[in-house]
Amino acid sequence: MVQEEVIIPYIEGDGIGPDVWKAAVKVFDAAVKRAYGGSRRVVWKEVLAGEKAFRETGSWLPEETLEAFRQYRIGIKGPLTTPVGGGIRSINVALRQQLDLYxxxxxxxxxxxxxxxxxxxxxxxxxxxxxxxxxVYAGIEWPSGSAEVRRLIEFLNSEMGQRVRPDAAVGLKxxxxxxxxxxxxxxxxxxxxxxxxxxxxxxxxxxxxxxxxxxxxxxxxxxxxxxxxxxxxxxxxxxxxxxxxxxxxxxxxxxxxxxxxxxxxxxxxxxxxxxxxxxxxxxxxxxxxxxxxxxxxxxxxxxxxxxxxxx
CATH class of the missing domain: 3.40.718.10 (Isopropylmalate Dehydrogenase)
Structure with a gap:
């Protein structure tokens, strides 16, 4: 019997992600074996995002990861770090926007x-x-006191008749x-x-x-x-x-x-x-x-x- 192989990219994730993946992949493989009687199996292809990607490539979301998902059209991922406040924007949001996962x-x-x-x-x-x-998840926002937000507030107040405080941070919906x-x-x-x-x-x-x-x-x-x-x-x-x-x-x-x-x-x-x-x-x-x-x-x-x- 010739076994059919399907390649699926995966991101193991940050934090508890690697531990969860080790357990989850055994369940996935067992389910595929049971469903197809051994005639099919998944070849899991690791792609990088999050902390592991940054350590190894200097990028939180390498272009190679996006290309792998485009090529194979399916993937699975664990949780990825999203700092609260400053720092990088959400990798999860970036994946959804760049691959148009609407x-x-x-x-x-x-x-x-x-x-x-x-x-x-x-x-x-x-x-x-x-x-x-x-x-608001589109991430179109500017921090309080920035030159960009001052220009936007000036426009809103002078041209659009609004009363936005000059020290406000602003995000668009x-x-x-x-x-x-x-x-x-x-x-x-x-x-x-x-x-x-x-x-x-x-x-x-x-x-x-x-x-x-x-x-x-x-x-x-x-x-x-x-x-x-x-x-x-x-x-x-x-x-x-x-x-x-x-x-x-x-x-x-x-x-x-x-x-x-x-x-x-x-x-x-x-x-x-x-x-x-x-x-x-x-x-x-x-x-x-x-x-x-x-x-x-x-x-x-x-x-x-x-x-x-x-x-």
Whole structure:
């Protein structure tokens, strides 16, 4: 029997990453052997990022690592160091932006026997689609007192009629129709293909009307224009949804945190902007046993990199 080999790049990660990888790779190899009866195996190709990459190459994220992911189109990674405050920007964010991994997909479901702080963690069964490339996570920001921020504050105050303190640090919250729509489109596609019940657009549009509020409107637009015969909107419901129809609804982000605690069975697939998606996916992971219990896939149209959910 000729054994088929598949090459998958991996980053073992920083901190406990190498220890986790040593245990995880044994599980992966055993699962592949069991699934394919020995006819296939994974050849694991190490690529560098984070502290190990910096020690060995002088770069936190070498170009060779990005090229390997582009070539093989799939990868897996451990946690990577992100200093709080000054220092390097997030390597995780850089991977997502440079490879255009625009959707962070996190399925969150309780595994029986895992300790949980909840009385009924089995009520949680959701898949989070988090936009991965925009919002405040884009890293467009300037430190207090810098020449750049002084010019920006001067423009905002003199030209745009704002009242920003001269000693402020400033970051931009960038959200576009293109990136928001493709995220919602992927969430609806996935929900339809997997027979899920609903997609909920989670946003803070009551306050941030032109960014988060626009995310809501763009999401409804995608649902209406591209999936009109396959979806039904919550306000149109009269009792149970028609058979085969996917329910589209939305919730304000802060209220949604209460909803996932008190009424988790009412929610199925969630689509969110970047920052809120980070918060709510971590909170849901805590309900089923902790951050490490929730897998995550960072996916684009050409490349996907998988990881454990972590803070």
């Amino acid at each position: 959707a962070c997909i996190r399925p969150i479901r309780y595994i029986p026997g895992i300790p949980s702080p909840m009385r009924n963690p089995e009520r949680v069964d959701m898949v989070v689609f988090r936009e991965n490339t925009e919002d 960038v959200m576009s129709p293109y990136c928001s729509k493709r995220l919602v489109r992927m969430a609806i596609h996935w929900a339809l293909e997997h027979g899920r019940r609903s997609v909920t657009l989670v946003h803070k549009g009551n306050i941030m009307k032109y960014t988060e509020g626009a995310f809501r409107e763009w999401g409804y637009q995608v649902a209406r224009e591209e999936f009109g015969d396959k979806v039904i909107f919550e306000e149109e419901l009269r009792g149970s949804p028609p058979r085969g129809k996917l329910v589209i609804k939305d919730r304000i982000a802060d209220a949604m945190f209460q909803q996932v605690l008190l009424r988790p069975e009412e929610y199925d697939v969630l689509a969110l902007p970047n920052l809120n998606g980070d918060y709510i996916s971590d909170a849901l992971a805590a309900q089923v046993g902790g951050l490490g219990m929730a897998p995550g896939g960072n996916m684009g149209d050409e490349v996907a990199i998988f990881e454990a959910t972590h803070g």
